[in-house]
Amino acid sequence: MISANLSAIFYLISGILFILALRGLSSPETSRQGNFFGIVGMVIAITVTFLSIGNFSSGFVYVLIFLLIGGLIGAYIAYKIPMTAMPELVAGFHSLVGLAAVFVAIAAFLNPDAFNLGSPGDIKLGSLIEMSIGAAVGAITFSGSIIAFLKLQGIMSGSPITFKGQHPLNALILISIIVVTYLLCSTQSSNLFWILLGISFLIGFLLIIPIGGADMPVVISMLNSYSGWAAAGIGFTLENTALIITGALVGSSGAILSYIMCKGMNRSFFNVILGGFGATEQSTSTGSKEQKPVKSGNAEDAAFLMKNASSVIIVPGYGMAVAQAQHALREMVDTLKKNDIKVSYAIHPVAGRMPGHMNVLLAEANVPYDEVFELEEINNDFANADVAFVIGANDVTNPAAKTDSQSPIYGMPVLDVEKCKSVLFVKRSLSPGYAGIDNDLFYKENTLMLFADAKKMTEDITKNL
Amino acid sequence: MEIDPFIFRLSIFILSIFIGYFVVWSVTPSLHTPLMSVTNAISSVIIVGAIIAGLAGNSENIFNISGIFGFLAITLAAINIFGGFLVTQRMLAMYKKKKKDK
Numbered sequence: 001m002i003s004a005n006l007s008a009i010f011y012l013i014s015g016i017l018f019i020l021a022l023r024g025l026s027s028p029e030t031s032r033q034g035n036f037f038g039i040v041g042m043v044i045a046i047t048v049t050f051l052s053i054g055n056f057s058s059g060f061v062y063v064l065i066f067l068l069i070g071g072l073i074g075a076y077i078a079y080k081i082p083m084t085a086m087p088e089l090v091a092g093f094h095s096l097v098g099l100a101a102v103f104v105a106i107a108a109f110l111n112p113d114a115f116n117l118g119s120p121g122d123i124k125l126g127s128l129i130e131m132s133i134g135a136a137v138g139a140i141t142f143s144g145s146i147i148a149f150l151k152l153q154g155i156m157s158g159s160p161i162t163f164k165g166q167h168p169l170n171a172l173i174l175i176s177i178i179v180v181t182y183l184l185c186s187t188q189s190s191n192l193f194w195i196l197l198g199i200s201f202l203i204g205f206l207l208i209i210p211i212g213g214a215d216m217p218v219v220i221s222m223l224n225s226y227s228g229w230a231a232a233g234i235g236f237t238l239e240n241t242a243l244i245i246t247g248a249l250v251g252s253s254g255a256i257l258s259y260i261m262c263k264g265m266n267r268s269f270f271n272v273i274l275g276g277f278g279a280t281e282q283s284t285s286t287g288s289k290e291q292k293p294v295k296s297g298n299a300e301d302a303a304f305l306m307k308n309a310s311s312v313i314i315v316p317g318y319g320m321a322v323a324q325a326q327h328a329l330r331e332m333v334d335t336l337k338k339n340d341i342k343v344s345y346a347i348h349p350v351a352g353r354m355p356g357h358m359n360v361l362l363a364e365a366n367v368p369y370d371e372v373f374e375l376e377e378i379n380n381d382f383a384n385a386d387v388a389f390v391i392g393a394n395d396v397t398n399p400a401a402k403t404d405s406q407s408p409i410y411g412m413p414v415l416d417v418e419k420c421k422s423v424l425f426v427k428r429s430l431s432p433g434y435a436g437i438d439n440d441l442f443y444k445e446n447t448l449m450l451f452a453d454a455k456k457m458t459e460d461i462t463k464n465l
Numbered sequence: 466m467e468i469d470p471f472i473f474r475l476s477i478f479i480l481s482i483f484i485g486y487f488v489v490w491s492v493t494p495s496l497h498t499p500l501m502s503v504t505n506a507i508s509s510v511i512i513v514g515a516i517i518a519g520l521a522g523n524s525e526n527i528f529n530i531s532g533i534f535g536f537l538a539i540t541l542a543a544i545n546i547f548g549g550f551l552v553t554q555r556m557l558a559m560y561k562k563k564k565k566d567k
Binding site for chain 2 (some may be wrong): 014015019021022023025026028031032034035038039040042045046049050053058059060062063066067068069070071072073074075077079081083086089090091093094096097099100103106107108109110113114115126140174220221224227228231232234235236237238239241242243244245246247248249250251252253254257258260347349354356357359360363364366368369370372374375382416423428430451
């Protein structure tokens with residue numbers, strides 16, 4: 001058994017190692033080292049917890065067994081998961097953090113002696129408040145992440161689910177969470193604790209169902225943030241520095257990512273959270289424009305255009321992930337490079353279903369990361385490029401965001417694809433993107449539509465090069 | 466008058482938010498997905514609370530109700546810790562620079 005002071009110092013060290021783990025991600029070269037720091041920090045935290053309790057009886061064996069079971073499941077998932085399923089995986093992991101926070105809070109509520117928080121029915125007020133916050137936020141994270149997971153996995157429809165009185169109902173539940181927490185802290189009643197958990201699960205569910213599939217980058221980042229605040233709440237209860245530091249880091253990390261994603265769509269955070277985007281627009285602007293002439297081509301035409309180009313910019317989007325076209329795309333680019341054509345990739349901040357989704361897929365296909373550029377870095381290059389190859393992206397290229405103040409996406413930063421000499425658009429049909437708006441780019445003189453599955457089309461182009 | 470230890474924890478918390486703010490802004494956008502998976506892994510340090518609950522019982526009643534929740538939380542957090550760090554490692558191993566000899 002080691003002293004409480006010594007273990008507190010070790011928890012601080014592991015907190016610092018977690019900071020270094022995030023710091024490492026500032027560049028791909030240092031990132032692997034950063035991940036290693038994170039692992040060391042975790043090992044220290046767990047070891048110190050064992051040593052500070054110093055109870056190596058039969059309970060210890062069970063702890064190790066459950067640790068091992070969880071570890072094996074986690075390792076299995078980590079090795080098996082395809083990179084295209086990363087958003088679902090992250091959502092699933094968030095739900096586990098949330099549920100673990102709830103379980104720890106329940107354990108602490110039922111057996112406060114073990115945590116030095118008082119005795120059942122007489123828990124220290126401060127601890128009870130912290131515990132309630134941790135449990136409530138954890139429960140919201142859990143049920144919200146489950147909905148996000150189901151939507152991403154396609155088990156649940158990605159379209160927003162809205163009903164009358166939704167916002168007043170949510171507001172009512174949020175107020176009742178505060179009231180129940182207050183009553184719980186004044187009466188210490190265990191019934192109120194369960195009610196608090198119940199309504200927190202409910203609000204997590206209700207908060208995420210009205211949010212559409214394409215807003216998932218914001219939702220996932222937001223749930224990431226919540227899981228951090230839940231951990232911090234539990235950290236205060238347990239008076240554990242490592243947990244407080246980590247909770248704060250993760251909480252602010254998720255909040256920043258949400259902000260970046262919202263900015264990428266030029267929407268306010270509340271606009272996304274209140275949800276329903278896409279459901280209202282769809283009816284108004286589709287249909288009428290379908291009649292405009294569109295130039296469509298086949299793989300041969302596309303290959304011809306690209307062969308005669310000297311520089312090509314590739315714009316990937318969620319469609320590339322759905323079609324699993326990243327490897328085929330890389331092969332096409334390899335062929336282009338052999339013909340001395342300069343190729344770069346342009347990534348919009350909200351391309352895909354989570355922050356950085358496209359970058360991971362391209363990295364998986366062995367695309368060197370120094371050929372992949374962010375919107376601000378590459379947007380001026382479109383004017384000098386010969387061909388823009390848009391694969392599975394739509395709204396992020398729509399010039400209406402710059403020109404049409406009536407458009408729902410007006411003001412959203414977009415890739416200036418239309419400035420290229422010619423644009424190749426791989427798409428399955430003319431259907432509008434998630435914003436439900438038509439893309440003027442489809443009808444431009446210099447646009448060639450390639451109607452096909454992204455993977456198949458890319459393979460065919462490679463054959464024709 | 467003595468300062469409540471809570472204030473010290475609150476100070477750590479708030480300063481950590483600032484650290485998080487500056488550190489996360491310096492994360493390159495292309496690594497945002499690994500950032501999410503690694504934050505997932507580290508937030509599972511909540512396992513320390515689960516271990517305390519799991520070890521609280523004596524040998525006769527290891528599986529009392531609070532202990533059971535502890536063991537469940539250990540399993541969930543362990544899935545996250547191993548899964549989170551390993552999947553991050555797998556992703557980061559894929560980020561390669563352009564080969565010079567091409």
